[in-house]
Amino acid sequence: MDTAMRIEVLPARLGDCLLVECVRGSGPPWRMLVDGGPPGTWPRLEKRLSRLEPDERHIDVTVVTHIDGDHIGGMLPFLRSEYAEDVGDYWFNGPPHLPSRDRVQGSVAEGLSLVAALLGDSAGPVLPWNRAFGGGPVDTGDESGFIEVPVPDGPRVTVLSPTHERLEVLDREWTEAIDQARRVWQGAVRPDIARPDILEPLGDLAAVAARKTADDTTAPNGSSIALLVEHRGARAVLGADAFGPVLGAALLGVAAHRGLPALEVDALKLPHHASRRNVTESLLEAAPARHYLVSTNGDTYHHPDDEALARVILTAPEGPTLWFNYRTQRTARWADPGLYERYGYCASFPDSPETGTVLELPATA
Structure with missing residues (x-):
């Protein structure tokens, strides 16, 4: 069966760096790069891009989902590279797109290297920015x-x-958020999160999923650009670090617009590296999937959270697959044959820690 969509989750430590390709009938595929991971991701991303044929290196859209350092750090060297000028459009909400743009733009834009690069400075050319949105913000309006x-x-x-x-x-x-992102670019680690990872027994997944957890409230995560990509019958949600309730409401809005009770998808890239604060039952019910992608090595925040994956397994349609871009002590626990048999799911891991994971979705239309 022909492949419609290829989703490559590169190894980006605690962050996201995705390359999405939608196969066309002829010529190179439509291609989208989503985030650049933390600063150390660039060599891997550069190596991956160098494998593209020289005449097929065009990237149709590059999305910088939000300003957290584990998504934006690797984008800075990308924007200074030879690949930056061969991008059709950059999607990113910077100071010019915020509601009080005059106040924000005057105070911080000049010192923000990513925004300076997108606006065009002495280090590089003017790059296309939010052209798909008339140069304005990427803003869905009200909830749903x-x-x-x-x-x-x-x-x-x-x-x-x-x-x-x-x-x-x-x-x-904004000012506090961008300062925090800069600290990540500079390699700073907050002492309150540099703690040992304690692995608890999984056992009864219903009990794990039922643990009470607070919702994410951080401003950068809430501003994430999350997307639904559909091509030749394949359908994938790229959740960035978006809030579960926001994603769920939007997906139900799309479903209602199409006369459906929920929007079944082939793949869901779990938001915020499968954090229990973002992966909610309401989100999973709004977009039941066959494949769930997790992007993290867990070395800082100890993602994925057990509660999030337990909710996935218990809520998903029969026989889901968990796709991890790293095999770690935390993720390897989910490859337990006893859990497979009891809960009817499976897990997939990359062949090498340098390659990440690749999911190919077949064409059905």
Whole structure:
């Protein structure tokens, strides 16, 4: 069967760096790069991009989902590389797109290297920025809102997050958020999160899933650009670090628009590296999937959380597959044959820690 969509989750430590390709009938595939991981990810991303044929290196869209250092750090060297000028459009909400743009742009934009690169500075050319949105913000409006972006001879792309309210929150907290991102770029580790990883027995997944957890409230995560990509019958949700309730409401909005009770998808890249604060039952029920992608090595925040994966396994349709881009002590526990047999799922791991994981979705239309 022909492949419709290829999702490559590169090894990006605690962050995200995804390469998505949608196969066309002829010529090179439509290609989207989502985030660059933390600063140390760039050599791996550069090596991966160098494998593309010289005349097929065009990237249609590069998405910088939000300003956290584990998503944006590797984008800085990318923007200074030979690949930056061969991108059709960059999707990113920077100071010019926030509700009080005059105040924010005047105070921080000049010192923000990513935004400076996107605006065009002495170090490089002016790059296309949010052209698909008329140069304005990537903003779905109210909760349950979404934006469909037409792609000639390509996939159907739907923006699920962020809402206008989430951008307002980011606006108020921009300076603090970008300062935190800079500390990550500079290799700083907060002492409150540099702690040993304690692995608890999995056992009864219903009990694990039922543990009470607070929702994510961080401004950068809430501003994440999350997407639904559909092509030749294949359907994938790329959750970035978006809030579970925001993603779930948008997916239900899309489903209602299409006259469906829920939006069944082939793949769901779990938001916030499968954090229990973002992977909610309401999200999983809004978009039941066959494949669930996890992007993290767990070396800082100890993701994926057991509660999140337990919710996935118990909520998903029969026989889901968990796709990890790292095999670690934390993720390897989910390859237990006893758990497989009891709960009817399976797990997939990369062949090498240098390769990440690749999911190919077949064409059905």
